[in-house]
Amino acid sequence: MGEGSDLILDGTDNFEIRYLINDIAVKYNKPWVYGGVIGSNGMTMTIIPNQTPCLRCVFEAAPSPGSADTCETAGVLGPVVNIIASMQATEAIKILSGKPETINKELVQIDVWENTYRRVKIAPLLGKVDCPCCKHRKFEWIDGEFGSQTTSLCGRNAVQISNRTPNKLKFEDMAAQLKTLGDVSFNKFMLKFNAEDCEFTVFPDGRAIIKGTSDIDRAKTLYARYIGH
Ligand SMILES: [Zn+2]
Incomplete structure (x- = not known):
């Protein structure tokens, strides 16, 4: 490209x-x-x-x-x-x-x-910050060290997305942002909501299972659209 x-x-x-x-x-x-x-x-x-x-x-x-x-x-x-x-x-x-x-x-x-x-x-x-990319020429996004990993869950019409750099999610904040979509429910183990005919189950480390598609590209787009990154 x-x-x-x-x-x-x-x-x-x-x-x-x-x-x-x-x-x-x-x-x-x-x-x-x-x-x-x-x-x-x-x-x-x-x-x-x-x-x-x-x-x-x-x-x-x-x-x-x-x-x-x-x-x-x-x-x-x-x-x-x-x-x-x-x-x-x-x-x-x-x-x-x-x-x-x-x-x-x-x-x-x-x-x-x-x-x-x-x-x-x-x-x-420029040149003053310790930039991994332009100062050290470490291309961590090209090399796949950051970003998400996806797995299509066979036979379940679902895709699992997990982040290479796990983060602790704040479900209260997420639920407040997502409430315009309809019902959002969460406990300390998971947060659930529905959007675009898919059911999202999100875990505290940022991992999500998106049910309703087996298309990895679509699942990544949906993840970016509703969960972020
Ligand atoms: Zn830079």
Whole structure:
């Protein structure tokens, strides 16, 4: 994916893929433009490997599953998508037309509901933080050291997803985020809810069994959509 590209534009919806993109971009020295939206809030930054901080210089680790809102639990206000996408497209035009000196060198955060526009200076982080990716060239997401492991549970029309870096989930917080979907029940051993014709059983270490599909890609998408990461 990375080797033959001039530029990578992020239109993804989960952190696991973004960290993988970051590894690929740094490894193959390709510029990439990060963009993300949640609720009425959008964020973008432009990464030119070795010239600007990479995603892991700024956010070393992805938020653990269940700890952050996802598009499904918090929703997305349509107009903020247009704004972030337009900013990303502008950055792409600058880079592809050979004007990298004009790129956005800050982390830009916009909240269209709160009417706020924040710019965070990130340039000083380059080379100053002990970044595993661009400083030590350890590509842990490409190498599969992070991210999720999946197993299709034979004959049960279910997929189990577990994280390589287990995290203790806070079921109370997750239940509050997921309650817009309908009934969410939990005890100290598991949390259960239904979405998109699938039954989710989530365990405190982030492992989940998604019943109602045997398609691993779909299960990973559902996990990212409702549980996070
Ligand atoms: Zn870095």
